[in-house]
Amino acid sequence: MRKSFDDIILLFPNTICIEELEKIPATQPFSNDVVEFLNALSQELSKDPKIRNYPDVATFAFFCRKANILQIKKRYVSEETIRLGRGIVFHVTPSNVPVNFAYSLLCGILSGNVNIVRVPSKDFEQVTIICNAITRIASNTVYQNCANRIVIVKYDRNSSATSLFSSFCDVRVIWGGDETIAQIRKSSIPARSFDVTFADRYSLCIINADQYIKEQNHEAVALGFYNDTYLFDQNACTSPHLVVWLGTKEIVYKAKKVFWNKLHNIVKQKYGPIQPIIVVDKLTALYNQAVNSDGVHKTTSNDNLLWLVDIDILSPQIEDFRCSSGYFSEYHANSLLEVATIINRKYQTLAYYGFNKMELSNFVKNNNLPGIDRIVPIGRTTDFSVIWDGFDLIRTLTRCCNIIAK
The missing domain is CATH 3.40.309.10 (Aldehyde Dehydrogenase; Chain A, domain 2)
Incomplete structure (x- = not known):
């Protein structure tokens, strides 16, 4: 039994069991239930009157639309290539871009993974709006499978939680400056796991x-x-x-x-x-x-x-x-x-x-x-893409299964 930490604030869901998370299998990317979940999230966010004050949340909601996700899917789905999620992805998101955590999570679930997302310790209304929307749609049993693949946490940088989540993740995605990356890398990850880092640019x-x-x-x-x-x-x-x-x-x-x-x-x-x-x-x-x-x-x-x-x-x-x-x-x-x-x-x-x-x-x-x-x-530097900093996040967060015919 792994150690638990009282200094972790769970934003979604209310409770977690690490052992149960590890039992959830990776799936193929762009599964129908994930596409429908993201579309429901888009609709739920769009109904929230608060997003009028937060264009970054409105942009995220627009990105999650089914039509957009299916357009992205066309670039990746091939009958000749078998792809599956890598397992558990631990996302450490930056402190200065409130909605970044949501895009990182989106890439993780689109890729067929279980996701543990650390959001900024500073309070941002955008984070609250998105987490509340996820909570509301997760109450619908239709979206339970997707909801089970999402954990959103908040904790102070001095917490031991980073070491805990790093100890069993299959991929660790670090958004932050060079110093932040160096600090997080002090927490070891399993031998077959790897880091995807977004450093100072x-x-x-x-x-x-x-x-x-x-x-x-x-x-x-x-x-x-x-x-x-x-x-x-x-x-x-x-x-x-x-x-x-x-x-x-x-x-x-x-x-x-x-x-x-x-x-x-x-x-x-x-x-x-x-x-x-x-x-x-x-x-x-x-x-x-x-x-x-x-x-x-x-x-x-x-x-x-x-x-x-x-x-x-x-x-x-x-x-x-x-x-x-x-x-x-x-x-x-x-x-x-x-x-x-x-x-x-x-x-x-x-x-x-x-x-x-x-x-x-x-x-x-x-x-x-x-x-x-x-x-x-000009005007589109903050537009998100699943290809970021030279990384194709869908391909990076999935693995290929190669079958050689006899």
Whole structure:
């Protein structure tokens, strides 16, 4: 009998028995009961009036729709390949993105696994809304099989619960910074188990000024950029910190002025007051960047909502100079080749405006980029996909059974 811990808060279900969890068999991915469960969850969340205040929950509900899940299923189901879930997946989710736990759970159950999900210890209303919706639909016996595959817990980082859940999981999924991953890896996992880690990453944005200046709705582009950055206080790994402009000097100057003015107006309307500690952080970040880099110039601003730092040199160390809540370095490049020189394995998302798919594809292939796992239009950096950080989560969380005919 394994040790139990009183410091674990069970958000779903009310009680758990580890021995019973271990008896639940893995299933094939995209089973009908899972698809129906997620669709019911989508409908239940959509009925909740609270999600009007939480667009991230509304987006998750939309993602869970049966039509969307079946569309994703088409990429994976093949009569020639037998896939089964790996068993028990232990998810450790990040503290700064409230709904991340739900997407991680979704991948786990779609893959045919039993899932133990640790949510942030900080209270988030989004977590409560989703857990309550799961509880409500789990009361219907039709969805009991799926509900039995879900455990959602909360506990302090000093708890021994991580070691407990790690000791019997088949896959451990860790969303967090490098330090968090190193700390969790101190808890051993079984010999055949493995970790899927989502570490510290850096993201950037490229804008074709010649195309942007022709844009009919500049505010829509700025709003998309606001959603990419300010919604998570620029703390999400997908949030751009560097903006690279391409085009002639005169056009870039005009485009910058329009873009940043539109963004600043949106921030004033939507973003809460900047805390004094954040202002100090921005000032410290600027001093650090100026001391350790050449050609750094802060653009004049009327308040602390938006800090812009013009840089004359695109240094490989640019990823070290960042801050939260509206702190952006910007650079005028002659071509995308300049951007390629700074890309390393830490780069995750490239947001873009004014480039076509062929240009972006050639940028990646011709330069054999060691980093950048996602290239998305401005406004879609936070869109979830079952392929994340270069991992195909459905395939990673399942195993193949190979049958060789006689």
